[in-house]
Amino acid sequence: MAKRHVVTFMVLTSLIPCAGCRLEVNGGVRGNGDVATETRALDRIDAVALECRGDLVIALGDREELIVEAESNLIELIVSEVEDGKLTLRASRGTSLRPTRPIRFALTVRSLDAIRNTGSGDITAPRLRSERMDIELTGSGDLALQGLASGACSLRLTGSGDATIGELRADELTVRQSGSGDVEIDEGGAGRFEARLSGSGDCKAAGFRARRASVHASGSGGVSVHVEDVLECRISGSGGVRYGGDPDVEVTTTGSGRAERR
Incomplete structure (x- = not known):
């Protein structure tokens, strides 16, 4: 009987997790x-890439640093x-993170270009503020940018994540959308918008003014924008163009979409 008690105690003890242990669950x-x-x-960071779980908050400051908040057995696996x-935030190679608490990154940089x-x-x-800004969203995560002043700005969305920008001012703005994610620009302007x-x-930029x-x-997504001088449209899908200005x-239309003045 004593032996049976010892075996039971050992099994129960082995089930109690310890703070420093890595518990593998479904490969993670x-x-x-x-x-x-x-x-x-x-x-000297000028670009950042978020390639793992977790939310990233970016701030501007003279001292560049990264603060990582995560569970103690996961934080050592965050690279x-x-x-x-270019700063890349990712999980250690061959590792999948299964957090039970939120992962948070707080990044302070002097400036960013990408x-x-x-x-x-x-x-x-x-x-x-940047001479050139490249923004790319390929997953389901969103981007919220308070404002941007740039010589040339490129937005590329291929996933379901949305990009929201409060005010954008640029010489040139290029938007590429091939997924379900939306681009929303509240206000601003550019010499050229493509x-x-x-x-x-959808690209929702009714308050954005382009010369x-x-x-x-060519898809089902639509564009809304204010144009002052010249607007060229090629519509081959069901998505339309709604424009303000004169x-x-x-x-050129080969699909069911239309260009309409608001």
């Missing part, structure tokens, strides 16, 4: 519930690597 490491914070020093000024989100986490950023839509996502605009819509309009 499950978080232990113990949240920890780690500060990592950075230098922040820098190559040619933002990339390939995962399901969201990115929030303040007003940014949009290529082949998915179901010249070129729109090619531009010279040239429309």
